[in-house]
Amino acid sequence: MRDAAPQTVYLEDYTPFGFIVEAVDLTFRLHPTATRVLSRIRFLPNPEASDRTFFLHGEDLRLIRAAIDGREITPELSEAGLRADVPDAPFTFEAEVEISPATNTALEGLYMSSGMYCTQCEAEGFRKITYYPDRPDVMAPFEVRIEGDQPVMLSNGNPGARGADFAEWTDPWPKPAYLFALVAGDLVAHRDSFTTASGRKVDLAIWVRPGDEGKCAFGMEALKKSMRWDEEVYGREYDLDVFNIVAVDDFNMGAMENKGLNIFNSSCVLASPETSTDGNFERIEAIIAHEYFHNWTGNRITCRDWFQLCLKEGLTVHRDSEFTSDMRSAPVKRISDVIDLRARQFPEDQGPLSHPVRPESFQEINNFYTATVYEKGAEVIGMLKRLVDDDAYHRALDLYFERHDGDAATIEDWLKVFEDTTGRDLSQFKRWYSQSGTPRLHVREEYEGDTFTLHFRQETPPTPGQPDKGPQVLPIAVGLLNPNGDEVTPTQILEMTQAEQSFTFEGLRVRPIPSILRGFSAPVMLDHAEGKDRRAFLLAHDSDAFNRWEAGRELARESLVQTVLTGAASDAAYLDGLKAVIRDESLDPAYRALMLGQPTQSELAGLLYERGETPDPEAIHDAAEGLRDAKAAAFAGLLPGLYEDNQVPGPYSPDAQSAGRRALANAALSLLSRRDHGAQAQAQYDRAGNMTEQLSALSALIDAGKGDLALGRFYDQWQGDRLVIDKWFALQVMLAAPEETAAVAERLTQHPDFDMTNPNRFRAVFGALAGNHAGFHYRDGAAYRLLAEWLMKLDPLNPQTTARMCTAFQTWKRYDADRQDMIRAQLERIAALDGLSGDTSEMIGRILA
Numbered sequence: 034m035r036d037a038a039p040q041t042v043y044l045e046d047y048t049p050f051g052f053i054v055e056a057v058d059l060t061f062r063l064h065p066t067a068t069r070v071l072s073r074i075r076f077l078p079n080p081e082a083s084d085r086t087f088f089l090h091g092e093d094l095r096l097i098r099a100a101i102d103g104r105e106i107t108p109e110l111s112e113a114g115l116r117a118d119v120p121d122a123p124f125t126f127e128a129e130v131e132i133s134p135a136t137n138t139a140l141e142g143l144y145m146s147s148g149m150y151c152t153q154c155e156a157e158g159f160r161k162i163t164y165y166p167d168r169p170d171v172m173a174p175f176e177v178r179i180e181g182d183q184p185v186m187l188s189n190g191n192p193g194a195r196g197a198d199f200a201e202w203t204d205p206w207p208k209p210a211y212l213f214a215l216v217a218g219d220l221v222a223h224r225d226s227f228t229t230a231s232g233r234k235v236d237l238a239i240w241v242r243p244g245d246e247g248k249c250a251f252g253m254e255a256l257k258k259s260m261r262w263d264e265e266v267y268g269r270e271y272d273l274d275v276f277n278i279v280a281v282d283d284f285n286m287g288a289m290e291n292k293g294l295n296i297f298n299s300s301c302v303l304a305s306p307e308t309s310t311d312g313n314f315e316r317i318e319a320i321i322a323h324e325y326f327h328n329w330t331g332n333r334i335t336c337r338d339w340f341q342l343c344l345k346e347g348l349t350v351h352r353d354s355e356f357t358s359d360m361r362s363a364p365v366k367r368i369s370d371v372i373d374l375r376a377r378q379f380p381e382d383q384g385p386l387s388h389p390v391r392p393e394s395f396q397e398i399n400n401f402y403t404a405t406v407y408e409k410g411a412e413v414i415g416m417l418k419r420l421v422d423d424d425a426y427h428r429a430l431d432l433y434f435e436r437h438d439g440d441a442a443t444i445e446d447w448l449k450v451f452e453d454t455t456g457r458d459l460s461q462f463k464r465w466y467s468q469s470g471t472p473r474l475h476v477r478e479e480y481e482g483d484t485f486t487l488h489f490r491q492e493t494p495p496t497p498g499q500p501d502k503g504p505q506v507l508p509i510a511v512g513l514l515n516p517n518g519d520e521v522t523p524t525q526i527l528e529m530t531q532a533e534q535s536f537t538f539e540g541l542r543v544r545p546i547p548s549i550l551r552g553f554s555a556p557v558m559l560d561h562a563e564g565k566d567r568r569a570f571l572l573a574h575d576s577d578a579f580n581r582w583e584a585g586r587e588l589a590r591e592s593l594v595q596t597v598l599t600g601a602a603s604d605a606a607y608l609d610g611l612k613a614v615i616r617d618e619s620l621d622p623a624y625r626a627l628m629l630g631q632p633t634q635s636e637l638a639g640l641l642y643e644r645g646e647t648p649d650p651e652a653i654h655d656a657a658e659g660l661r662d663a664k665a666a667a668f669a670g671l672l673p674g675l676y677e678d679n680q681v682p683g684p685y686s687p688d689a690q691s692a693g694r695r696a697l698a699n700a701a702l703s704l705l706s707r708r709d710h711g712a713q714a715q716a717q718y719d720r721a722g723n724m725t726e727q728l729s730a731l732s733a734l735i736d737a738g739k740g741d742l743a744l745g746r747f748y749d750q751w752q753g754d755r756l757v758i759d760k761w762f763a764l765q766v767m768l769a770a771p772e773e774t775a776a777v778a779e780r781l782t783q784h785p786d787f788d789m790t791n792p793n794r795f796r797a798v799f800g801a802l803a804g805n806h807a808g809f810h811y812r813d814g815a816a817y818r819l820l821a822e823w824l825m826k827l828d829p830l831n832p833q834t835t836a837r838m839c840t841a842f843q844t845w846k847r848y849d850a851d852r853q854d855m856i857r858a859q860l861e862r863i864a865a866l867d868g869l870s871g872d873t874s875e876m877i878g879r880i881l882a
């Protein structure tokens with residue numbers, strides 16, 4: 034189970050594999066603890082490679098026999114794989130290995146989840162199934178035969194022969210091993226079909242455990258919408274006779290785009306009004322789209338090596354964001370994405386784990402499925418699109434598909450299609466892939482005669498391994514308003530390429546008010562010394578929905594910072610401006626709900642640190658609570674009406690309009706219950722007909738200190754539903770008072786339903802613990818100790834999830850010496866664990882460095 038000593042791999046060391054794989058034939062004889070995997074692989078010497086060493090990856094395999102061209106061989110075995118002498122001509126390699134899915138708690142390779150067999154091979158899990166060149170640039174067509182007594186047995190591609198105890202599958206599209214999948218078990222299907230633009234009928238199915246078939250309809254609709262959208266917007270059609278999705282309870286990540294057989298964490302596909310919130314519905318729609326879109330951006334065109342991960346992930350996140358913007362509200366999606374980027378990517382890029390969108394070295398690739406690769410990777414593509422315009426973007430994408438279909442490609446290939454399409458030189462732009470860290474963009478204004486000038490200066494602070502940075506290409510979207518609030522210069526993109534650069538606007542008879550970085554046109558931290566009045570003006574008048582929200586956000590940040598630093602009361606100008614926005618019925622309710630939100634405590638801690646202050650988690654917590662109380666008081670007259678007017682009558686529908694109204698009503702409820710001691714929340718809890726209303730009522734009750742009864746009722750009602758019980762676990766930790774948070778989490782780990790081997794359940798408790806800023810950083814250090822203790826218990830079972838959860842400690846250098854000492858002690862304790870996995874050891878090493 035334990036990895037061999039971790040080794041660092043470098044991008045610059047890439048060499049092609051010595052052989053081409055012409056065809057792969059696999060037979061699985063399923064058994065919980067002794068599955069046999071028989072492989073027949075046709076190899077040809079690769080004329081493009083100089084090194085003909087025949088090395089196949091393989092880990093935790095018991096080799097039964099191996100043969101070349103039918104003659105038994107005795108290969109040289111190591112912890113990492115197999116080496117053999119092979120002919121200097123085409124040959125067939127055969128092997129039989131034995132593996133034990135039932136004891137595979139790492140959830141990588143072939144494993145069992147709730148009695149069913151399933152696989153997760155990305156990034157390097159196939160080597161735990163059989164000996165193979167497990168690297169994405171080795172692509173081959175696969176034939177699979179599954180033997181066993183499972184009622185349903187699935188693999189990639191199109192179905193072939195099927196008997197009582199076997200099933201055959203053929204995937205005609207050459208693919209790398211990381212896209213291999215197998216599922217077998219007692220499953221039921223929710224079926225539908227889709228006719229592609231060229232008239233081919235595709236059979237669609239979502240496979241779930243019996244009892245869950247009522248939670249598939251929404252996912253199926255999302256799949257069909259995604260298929261249509263990819264045809265209409267990118268001209269991409271589906272390319273097999275079937276498309277299968279399977280829901281699995283035990284899964285390390287969200288979902289996986291295996292060719293023709295996507296495997297999903299059940300939390301990312303199962304949906305029903307009674308058990309899923311509006312947020313769950315939106316996320317499920319986006320993840321179904323994301324995995325489906327990978328069929329072209331990831332599968333038909335894959336990555337040459339894992340350093341190129343952002344080639345498929347950044348692009349596919351960009352595509353799923355575009356999809357969600359089209360299906361729902363574009364400004365709301367943009368704001369949500371930026372909130373998420375600031376919550377997850379900025380802290381990563383500003384701490385010890387900072388790495389480029391295309392990393393140049395790694396020990397364990399699973400540690401690089403990060404917000405930087407995914408979300409910053411998507412931002413980089415958004416910038417490229419803004420720089421070249423929509424039309425050129427789509428021409429470049431057409432060329433990308435035409436030129437690279439069937440390839441394992443690189444970022445160089447990707448940028449080249451843009452250069453060839455537009456004639457631009459993207460060599461400086463390429464820094465976005467190689468340079469880590471978040472650029473800071475400073476702005477100064479000047480007005481003279483009738484000329485208005487914006488002076489920009491950019492700098493990117495040093496990050497691990499990168500002391501000096503060059504200037505980035507920044508598309509800065511700017512519009513100008515006059516003092517009446519009318520737009521005098523509509524949005525234009527200023528293209529900044531130098532460290533310092535100025536842009537002038539002429540013919541302006543009154544001094545304009547600039548709205549800068551509209552739509553968050555580049556992933557930077559903007560430093561614009563605007564006064565409060567200016568921000569209040571933009572909050573009232575900006576015609577750019579993102580920047581209007583951002584003006585409110587800036588006022589909220591500043592108000593909170595002042596409270597923390599000087600004890601000042603919440604900013605009245607902010608509250609006034611916000612009031613006008615939330616009572617403006619011409620604005621989308623979802624947008625007004627976002628306006629009512631405020632920066633997280635963790636974001637404030639980052640902001641204070643950035644300003645040279647040592648963040649005090651308790652003071653930040655009190656300031657955040659104070660601002661909520663101030664809103665509850667300032668809007669007291671408005672909230673009941675806001676709450677009533679945004680009730681959504683009739684049967685539940687997860688559409689964006691209804692969800693937006695519920696979001697606004699529930700934002701109002703959470704403020705109302707600060708004054709009525711939870712009375713309104715209790716009434717909502719008692720009549721709630723869907724999970725969105727039930728959960729927000731429960732949150733408001735807990736917040737008002739009135740949650741105990743409802744928490745008990747909630748548990749009794751949902752005891753049988755794993756995904757809902759995950760919410761029950763998470764909510765209690767998320768909303769616990771700072772001094773009680775660790776104790777609440779610890780108590781929940783004793784609950785009979787706590788199961789550390791299920792990543793969703795582990796994350797429900799410990800993700801929430803890390804997310805409760807004041808609780809996690811409570812001065813007694815109890816939460817640090819508790820998390821470390823459980824990470825040490827989980828590591829031997831599931832290194833991937835353990836390593837990922839170590840990121841809870843990535844911001845440790847922000848805090849005071851006492852907290853740093855306590856955290857360092859815990860990190861060192863984990864590092865010293867006997868037999869610590871390579872995954873976790875790499876993460877701890879980087880965090881401590």
Ligand code: ARG
Nearest residue numbers: 155156286288289290399402
């Ligand atoms: N390719 C998947 C997705 O983005 C993520 C799978 C990553 N899994 C892992 N174990 N690293 O949709």
Ligand code: ZN
Nearest residue numbers: 323327346349
């Ligand atoms: Zn993906």
